Amino acid sequence: MLWKDKYELGVLLIDTQHKELFKRVEAFLQTLRSSASWDEKVQKVNETLEFMKSYVVEHFHDEEVYQKSIGYPNYEEHKKIHKEMVDYVLQVSDEYERSGFNEQLMQQFAGKLLAWLINHVASEDQRIASYAIEKGVAGDE
């Protein structure tokens, strides 16, 4: 299981979305890394990818709203990191479609996504929680 309890921020909405995001990435990886042939799994990979893309955007938006609501000082910087990831996802997705669903592209994307997500949630997002605790605004909104 990708999710670890140490990733929890203590904000119900964000923690619930993080868990869901990890669940979806895990499902994406399981499909992508299964021993089935590419022809057999490409449709499911594409469906999972589309589902995940929209969820990433929705989650980033909700997290930014939360950061703003607590006056998180690194809001702009964090938003920039989110935007760069969304741009990357869209760029790869576009290239993937234009390539006629090239498997290697998706394998590369999945590797980066896995490491990026773990680092982002375990490191960048934890700073939001530290700030909220320090300012006494932690907990559910």
Next chain:
Amino acid sequence: MSNEGFYGSFLEATRNVFQLMLDLSDISDCPAESFSCDEELDISIGVIGDLKGEVIYRFPHETSLHMVNIMSGMEVDSVDEFVTSAISEIANIISGNVLTILAEKDYKCDILPPVKYEADDSKEYAMREAYCISTSVGNVCLDVRLNNVS
């Protein structure tokens, strides 16, 4: 800053990232000469700004597979595009952390996207050091090649 200062920055960043992302806490440095492996994945991260050059992260295949296994919870048995990309991103994250540490010491630098290293010994570097980091999933070697621009 002394070479030891740079060394400390890389060791600190690697230790932080490995602990945070891989739950590896038993990390120590060891002589670069002790690094040896049959097959390795070499990732280069270009550095620009006050310092210019590159850092080459040398991951033995076995270590790479262990690291991706820890992150994904899945068995991986070959260093393919998926593993290469995940390990490249870890090298990218470590380098990003090093930049933050260097910025606190008034060095303004940026990094370029990770690429597979292709041997090029034609360039000369004022600062060239190799460091080996020992972990429970194997050793990783960092080959730092930088010139001071400012």
